[in-house]
Amino acid sequence: MLHPVEKADVLIEALHWIREFRDKVFVIKLGGSLMTNPLAMSHLLQDVVFLETVGIKPIVVHGGGPAINRAMLEAGLQSRFVLGRRYTCEKTLAIVERVLANEVNEQIVEQITILGGKAKSLNFNSKCIAFGEPIKLKDDDGNLLDVGYVGTVTRVDRKTIEELLHSGTIPVIPSMCLTEEGQKLNVNADTVAMVIAQEFKAEKLVYLSDINGVRADKDDPESLIPTLTPEMAEELFRKGVIQSGMIPKVQACLATVEKGVRKVHIVDGRLRHSLLLEIFTTFGIGTEIVSSTHHPVK
DSSP states (O other): OOOHHHHHHHHHHHHHHHHHHTTOEEEEEEOGGGGGOHHHHHHHHHHHHHHHHTTOEEEEEEOOHHHHHHHHHHTTOOOOEETTEEOBOHHHHHHHIIIIIIIIHHHHHHHHHHTTOOEEEOSTTTOOOEEEEEOOOBOTTSOBOOOBSEEEEEEEOHHHHHHHHHTTOEEEEESEEEOTTOOEEEEOHHHHHHHHHHHHTOSEEEEEESSOSOBSSTTOGGGBOSEEOHHHHHHHHHHTOSOTTHHHHHHHHHHHHHTTOSEEEEEETTSTTHHHHHHHSSSOSSEEEOSSTTSOOO
């Protein structure tokens, strides 16, 4: 247990960052295995409520892959992925909407409310804020791949999100979108979070995953790289240090900071109150990705 004076020191360390980030927009992306861990989710959503309480403007974007997989198995459907995107036929689309956009989305809002916050579902039952078009993926030979009803976001309803933030309400956004013709599409949650962060030129985009960040040795959690710049990333790509699924994630993070988002963070969401530890301590616990070496720490 911390001595009372040490507790006060922690609060004083956080004070600087609370003042620094007041009125700033943070986009928080939840997804993957975290969504199946009720305790981790409770701690993370408590962190989100804390952010709003101290004057930060959090926007929550979420996926729901594990829940969708379970629902598809129950329906006798096989999950299939094409270049990392879930192949989405009409039956799969209906499950994605029911599970992701309705059940999971509204459960997150309910949890935030129980924890003392104020949140609003932005799904097809309330108000959709993400609009896009069918995604076009090609194989190595340049041929278009069939991914079904899968999309990419081209614009968001900024006004609706701003009105909620202004009223102290946390927007909770599922990873689906509408075409201009009204067709519902399944969208990668990382992509939705990126587009919203870029639209608002957010102070931070935080990806809560099941690893502690970018590592010099992918199998060694102790080899965490605290800060990553484009120059450093290029060298790590060249040496093969950043591998497999981390490659597109880091590339997307770099593209995001180049479009006006100050910093992108990759944090292990399974660690209790990892969001607060990353944001309100000087050295953090994950990897922060910045646009250049001239950014200050944090």
